[in-house]
Structure formats: structure tokens, C-alpha cells
Amino acid sequence: IRYFREVVQRSVEFLDTTSKGSFSMVTGELAYDEIKRSADLIMKNNANIEIDVYKVTNNFFGNTITVAGLLTGTDIIDQLKGKIKTDYLIMPNNMFRKGYELGPADMIMLDDLRIEDLEKAVGVKVIVCDYTGDDLI
Numbered sequence: 001i002r003y004f005r006e007v008v009q010r011s012v013e014f015l016d017t018t019s020k021g022s023f024s025m026v027t028g029e030l031a032y033d034e035i036k037r038s039a040d041l042i043m044k045n046n047a048n049i050e051i052d053v054y055k056v057t058n059n060f061f062g063n064t065i066t067v068a069g070l071l072t073g074t075d076i077i078d079q080l081k082g083k084i085k086t087d088y089l090i091m092p093n094n095m096f097r098k099g100y101e102l103g104p105a106d107m108i109m110l111d112d113l114r115i116e117d118l119e120k121a122v123g124v125k126v127i128v129c130d131y132t133g134d135d136l137i
């Protein structure tokens with residue numbers, strides 16, 4: 001989480017202030033406050049960008065598991081379906097099994113759901129970014 005914070009703080013000065021759009025981000029309970037602060041920092045530096053951050057509880061493995069990397073597609077769908085008002089959902093790559101990095105269609109979550117399953121169920125386009133934040137901005 002500290003590295004993510006440092007990357008966003010360092011990168012925000014290079015944010016293209018002509019960029020615009022509305023995005024949603026999903027995370028687990030543990031990183032929620034940090035992700036929210038980073039989203040607020042990005043929006044502060046570019047008023048044309050809107051970011052909603054959603055905290056998802058891990059019902060699949062139990063609510064004591066609070067890391068984003070162990071969230072499942074089912075939990076995301078169950079908790080976010082009908083709530084996301086943007087066209088894009090940003091998800092960290094650590095929510096997907098390793099070994100499926102060939103492309104978005106090959107990325108599979110712990111409960112065997114694919115990106116296309118999430119997109120169809122939630123009604124948004126999924127953008128996968130590095131969980132470190134290196135490619136967020």
C-alpha cells in the first residue's frame with residue numbers, strides 16, 4: 001500500500017490535465033482508504049476526471065479476508081451490480097490468477113470468472129492495471 005501511495009503521489013504531477021472521464025475502482029477493505037485518497041488526489045489535480053471507489057467484502061473466503069487479491073468475481077458482481085454509474089471499472093491485476101497474462105480475455109479470477117463475465121454481469125468495461133499503481137496515471 002505504501003508503494004502504491006508513493007507511485008500515485010509521484011505520478012500525479014504528470015497527469016494530463018486535458019484528460020477527462022468517469023471511472024470506478026474496486027478494492028478490498030484493507031486498501032480502500034488508500035485507494036480512495038489516491039482517487040481524491042487524482043481528481044484534485046484534474047477536475048475533468050471523476051473516480052468512484054467501491055469497497056467489496058470477501059464473502060467467498062470470509063469477511064476476515066480483506067485483501068483485494070483474494071476477491072472473487074462473484075463477490076464483485078453481487079455487491080456492485082446496478083451500483084456502478086461509470087462506463088469503466090478499474091481492477092488491479094492481483095485479482096486475477098497468475099499465468100493468464102496473455103490478454104484480458106485470458107484473465108481469470110479465483111472463482112473461474114473471466115473479465116468478459118464481469119463486464120456482462122456488471123455492465124461496464126473492465127480496465128486492468130498493475131496493483132502497484134505504476135500504470136494507473
